Amino acid sequence: MKSVRLDHVSKMFGTAKGVEHVAIDVKPGEFFTFLGPSGCGKTTTLRMIAGFYYPTKGKIFFDNRDVTTLQPNKRNIGMVFQNYALFPHMTVFENIAFGLEVRKLSKSVIKEKVERAQKLVYLDKYGTRKINELSGGQQQRVALARALVIEPDILLLDEPLSNLDAKLREETRLEIKRLQVELGVTTIYVTHDQTEAMTMSDRIMVMKEGVVQQIGTPQEIYNRPANHFVASFIGESNMLEGEVMEISGSTVKVKVDSDLQVEGVLDTAINKIKVEVGKSVKLSIRPEAIFEGQGPNQLHGTIQLVEFTGVSINYLVQVGSATLKVMIINKGNQILKRGDSISLYVPEKGVYFINE
Amino acid sequence: MNTDQAAPLKESWWARLTQSKYFIYILISPLFLVLLAYVIYPFYQTFIQSVVGSEGAGIGNYKRFFSLESTANLEALWTSIYISVISVITCAIVGVTMAFLIERYEFPGRKILSILVLVPMALPPLVGVLSFTFLYGESGIIPRALQALFHLDSVPFSLKGITGVIVVHTFTMYTYFYLTASAAIKGLDPSLEEAATSLGSGRIRIWVKVILPMLTPAMVASALLVFMIAMASYTAPLMFGVERTMTMQIYLSRTNGNLDMAATQSTILSIVSIAFLIMMRWYQGRRNFQNQSKGISVHRTELRTPFMKYLSMLLSFIGVIILMLPILVLVLISFSVDGEWTIQIIPSAYTFDHYIALFTDERTWRPIWNSLQMSFVATIGNILFGVAAAYAMIRTRFKGKALLDILIMIPWALPGTVVAVNLIAAFSEPSVFSFNQVLIGTFWILPLAYFVRHLPLIFRSTSAALMQMDQSVEEAARSLGANWWYTFRRVVVPMAFSGILAGTLLAMVQGLGEFVASILIYSTSTMPLSVAIFQKMYAFQFGTACAYGVLQILLIIFVLFISQKLTNGKAGAVI
Ligand SMILES: Nc1ncnc2c1ncn2[C@@H]1O[C@H](COP(=O)(O)OP(=O)(O)OP(=O)(O)O)[C@@H](O)[C@H]1O
Ligand SMILES: [Mg+2]
DSSP states (O other): OOOEEEEEEEEEETTEEEEEEEEEEEOTTOEEEEEOSTTSSHHHHHHHHHTSSOOSEEEEEETTEEOTTOOGGGSOEEEEOTTOOOOTTSBHHHHHHHHHHHTTOOHHHHHHHHHHHHHHTTOGGGTTOBGGGSOHHHHHHHHHHHHHTTOOSEEEEESTTTTSOHHHHHHHHHHHHHHHHHHTOEEEEEESOHHHHHHHOSEEEEEETTEEEEEEOHHHHHHSOSBHHHHHHSSOOEEEEEEEEEEETTEEEEEEETTEEEEEEOOTTTOOOOOOTTSEEEEEEOGGGOEESSOSSOEEEEEEEEEEOSSEEEEEEEETTEEEEEEEEOSSOOOOOTTOEEEEEOOGGGEEEEBO | OOSGGGSOOOOOHHHHHHHSTTHHHHHHHHHHHHHIIIIIHHHHHHHHHHHHOSSOSSSHHHHHHTOSSSOHHHHHHHHHHHHHHHHHHHHHHHHHHHHHHHHHEEOTTHHHHHHHTTGGGGSOHHHHHHHHHHHHSTTOHHHHHHHHHTTOSSOSOOOOHHHHHHHHHHHHHHHHHHHHHHHHHHHSOHHHHHHHHHTTOOHHHHIIIIIHHHHHHHHHHHHHHHHHHHHHOOHHHHHTTOOOSHHHHHHHHHHTTOHHHHHHHHHHHHHHHHHHHHHHHHHHHHOOOOOSSOSOOOOOEEOOSHHHHHHHHHHHHHHHHHHHHHHHHHHHHHTBOTTTOSSSSSOSOBOSHHHHHHHHOHHHHHHHHHHHHHHHHHHHHHHHHHHHHHHHHHHOOOTTHHHHHHHHHHHHHSOHHHHHHHHHHHHSSOOGGGTTOOOTTSTTHHHHHHHHHTHHHHHHHHHHHHHTSOHHHHHHHHHTTOOHHHHIIIIIHHHHHHHHHHHHHHHHHHHHHOOTTHHHHOOGGGOOHHHHHHHHHHTTOHHHHHHHHHHHHHHHHHHHHHHHHHTTTOGGGGO
């Protein structure tokens, strides 16, 4: 278990930008996730930690040791690749044993450790199988066992679930989390799937085009997105822009248009944002923060589209010039039709002011 | 967990060197050095000899080459081009027709024909020409048989001169067209044809408008290849006595002692060959005839009328005979008693002695042993160079990659005759690259020639294997703590093994059969197998010559079989 610290790390590919000024501090035993759309630099950052790229600027520390230009084979990391990268000419046993053989352990110790690792990922009966005789999920577990058996200081996973089908993905997700908690290994996980990130992580770093957008716990990221991008990338969100009409204490009243005015609470301690009467401001309202009925921030609109998912009823509602996504939990309520009018309200906590 | 890693990282000069982005150039410099020493430098020496010459510097030799007063050289250039163009045409007709028949029609005998169609690839050039002269030459079996059958005064036909050369070229080189054409036809989506038919196109229209345009890329690539190989052809003109070809002129200039002219001719022929190589690489970069729709197997048209069935049966029977005859005749003659076969249609007396002698008689065993040794040495060199170059090419980034690629492919494009002339020019005198030794006349010159000629084989088969191998597998090994060398040994080499082995076997048999360069630079103490065959032939020891030939063919068939197995039928990619 080691901590990982990136000290303002940047990576350029020639003149093309990979990532810029990434500064993170992963605590020992923490499950830390890099989340972002394709091409945002997640893999690049991970590969710098693994030692396959050297940073153009900045330094990387494991605990207090500078490993910026240390070779990958000297870092004692375990890495799981997107395509598993198993050795096709070796059996399951030989694959898992590879890292131990490199460490020149005795035959009997290797056998014992590999068998324990196989048991850990439920592959005890598969030792003599060739890699191409395994299913996708089994291959994934071999890759995991191979990375874990060397007792790495840090476990790195690059989209390990993206080649699995939906059902298997969920199972394996739980499996990885279980192993991580049991072994307590510092883990850095790369994904573009927000569900994976939210369910597994202690903390998440959201990236976009090589720049860090926000670092925080899943709750912080979801409930208090730092900006437009984070708000729309994680979960669904209604993004509105309006003019500040009134500020009384921490309550800010915003007019989006004549039919749509909302009041929200601005906690300047956690949300460093400047509001002035007469200036414009951006705010985000999650679909599930909008309720049907009478209450604060009362709105009236017309239903444009109805979607029934089972768990919820999703409406697209025209309110003035804006179209709001609304999610009503299905408790057997009556489902409205297109063209019906609907009364909605938004509790003040449901309105969140955001930066650009 | 490793506690020794707690030590702070030392920024030694070595660490700084290995992490520098210029370090890769130190690693690949040996590759460039080898190419410089054994490809560029010999080539340069030949060029220098052609312009400096014995009678003062200048382009006198080139003027003489192109002079209209003594036109031997121009005629040779013209004949070479003429033969090559005709060869391309005949090979294209035979190869594409065969490909279409075999891929598109179902007829009795199709299976056997589809296997035997590749037989010509198993014939080393010298052995192939040899069997053709036995079969169709002036005192060949077929012409004499026809003469006897129809009681003619003289043989009705015989292969000789330029016609002979073209026939042999067609027989040995149509496979290049066949392979690319059948791959392209397999890749053709039958639904395209069906779509055209459903739109009301007639058969001919479909051919002209749909099928031929789609085959064009494959045809152009094969045409360039066959042209290049035909230009380089030496054995066929030698055996059929066509002296006015470029390769023969080089050979004659050398044997007449006119070294400057040989150098000039070599340079000109090299330029033609390299131009074709570059054209081919350029074209390959653009071509794209991959199958767009997956999983569709070509369905073959069945022949319906009985007449067509019998006709096709007869034709495939003739095809099988023609394809098998060269090998059968070699086997037959290899059992004949030397000197007994004079005016009979086929040899009259038979013996097993030649085969026994191959392995028991010191004099006949010697060339086999020489060739084995020399080919082995060359192949070791090819493995080291080929694997390293392929790895550098596929796995690392550096400026000058395209140059390395072309430099490696050049020896493959250069005619064997030219390679030999270049090596003579470079290593008749001591040089740095030969460790201050004269190589000509020693054991080492032939392995060097084989090394240069077969440089691309292992390089290409290994590159193909590496290209299919995901780089993250190497990274996985590194992340597990393996250093570069351990990763290379335990992961890269085993995974690329089938590719390396396929190339190695090919280089080995090609070395065993090499004739074109050998004949110019061998020394009597290390006479190789192919030169021995040639000499036995001229000493009328046909039996021994053919026994040698059969031995070679067996080796090649064995190797082709193994590499077919290793590469799952993709051995064609190696050639
Ligand atoms: N070796 C390279 N050479 C040049 N550019 C690169 C290289 N590797 C990555 N990049 C660029 O750096 C940026 C970040 O790439 P990276 O692979 O880190 O994205 P990612 O977040 O992992 O995306 P994905 O989810 O698609 O894997 C991209 O714009 C990419 O084009
Ligand atoms: Mg990635």
